[in-house]
Amino acid sequence: MSERTRVALIFGGQSSEHGISCLTAASVLKAIDKDRYDVHGVGITRTGRWTQVPLNVIEGYRIVDGEAPEVAEPEQDAVWMVGEDGCEVATRSGEQLVDIHGIDVAFALLHGPFGEDGTLQGMFEMMGIRYVGSGVTASAVGMDKHFMKVAFEAAGLPVWPYVTASAHRLKHHRRAVVDEVNRLEYPLFVKPARGGSSIGIVRITEPAQLDAAIDEAQRFDPKLVFEQGFVGARELEVAVLGDPDHPDGCRASVLGEIRVSAEDGFYDYEAKYFDEDGAALDAPAQVDDELAAQISELAKRAFHAVDAEGLVRADFFVTDEGAWINEVNTMPGFTEISMYPTLWQESGMTYPELVGRLIDLAMARPVGLR
Template identity: 55%
Template structure:
């Protein structure tokens, strides 16, 4: 047996977005499940005020939900510094005016959700540092983070998307009535969402025009730009996990379905991460074979049209008459063992640890620079 050196994998998590805790939860799940025979984990936490710190593997692996409380990056850990050295990217610890514990990095895995991480910003940093990284590139990350730009790109590619209205801060300030008039063309209920958020944070279901301005105000607490989407009444929420295949078309998992126990509820933050029997994640979804195949094919088309690399979760609606529509694409989906993305791949024959290894292998194999 050949003793190959371990791949040094920098897990980067936390961040300054409203999804800080979800990122930590994801990172804890990956740290516990990763193949330690193949990978050496270097934990880099980003505090909620944007500082990069070193987090020991044992501490990272302890990140879990405890009595309803989600983990956060501790602010008193040693400061991390990222360098581009002569031999590649390195991580060091700042010790006063010196750098200590300098280690080379083979691959970066940014388990960041939301702005300043999932939106192309850190991907651009990785490109400039010359380090290989897991997941989508700069452009597809940025477009996939903005629900308005994402839907425009999908519609331009001929993908079926539902009606929506985007409202920028300038439009809300200067053209408020015109913005409300544009929303009036949609059928209620509508969902008001932060344009560049995730984990269903800040989403408001609005059943009639009287609640629209309050719904917009709530979404604007998380992002000054919002989107208002027409709800699909009676639709089923279907999700498909997608992986890049460097030698062929994207690979798709068996679909899963989000089944809310309360028919008037929706899949919000609490239902995703603090479920308490609010929701059933049915994997695989109970779909007729032709509809199952149609959902998988649409997810693969969406992944390819958005030029995604690595991984994505494609969220679909299936209308009452059996027609699938794209809701959105998530380039860094929830990735704990209990998240839909790994659950769907496990049901398709790719278990959590092997899934992590597959993603790192994809990052190692794909070329650097323009591609």
């Protein structure tokens, strides 16, 4: 029996961020300490099928000709089971189960709905398997920009003006929604409420563009959030890491800053992942000590506002009027060059150390209610 912790890397998924999740799995697999962990790859295809993926396949995931990798549709499906010795993953071959592996902890590297939003975390909870990151409630709140902002406001965090609209309101009371949105100041950002990586977000500068922006954003989520845009603001980010032994319950990294080269200042999907010149990431950000302390404190408050565990990236806009929280991400971009690991590297923690720390946090907390 191996004394190494058995880790399942879970990636892919049915969201629009499927490819980014695959790239993240390749980065984590490269960094994870093979002397401490037995690693098993479990992919979810775009159609929702589960499959055990060989490690050499994961290692080969990369962007080719501008296309992100995908989990291939399997000939045989993977299944999860709860046995006498805990959780196991296996492959179904006809009426038999083969390639059976015990799992101590799941490291879900999924972004977006059906992975980052509490659905997968609920499965882990029911199966009694430890997992990296936030629980069901925090994951759901952190995925839904509407309820996230409600949680921020309840915690007294500074939130910029916004409007939310359900699919029902947009269908049956669209005129009222449009009137409410037009009370905000342009430019506006029209966003899928439960999306990520800026996919489906539309920036508009006048009311005449609103209907088309709603239609585009609803291709990705029937529920939308309309945010009043910032003009000339700095975009700062903080990586927050859970630390049960710290008086604050978590620690904040140095600050990072995103400087977007596009004239409209929109840090979109292409700029994030495919355009090498789309944005510059300054880590650490050039800020004075007072602002750094303020943003760090707000980031830790945001971590607790959504009841997060493990990891969170908190994003802020800073103007001459002050600092405003934009959102938190409970499973932020996690490739080696993503902002979250980069900020911890700048704070003195290497990428492999960060991976190990997150697994240790998951293993240390109890299963069930906590």
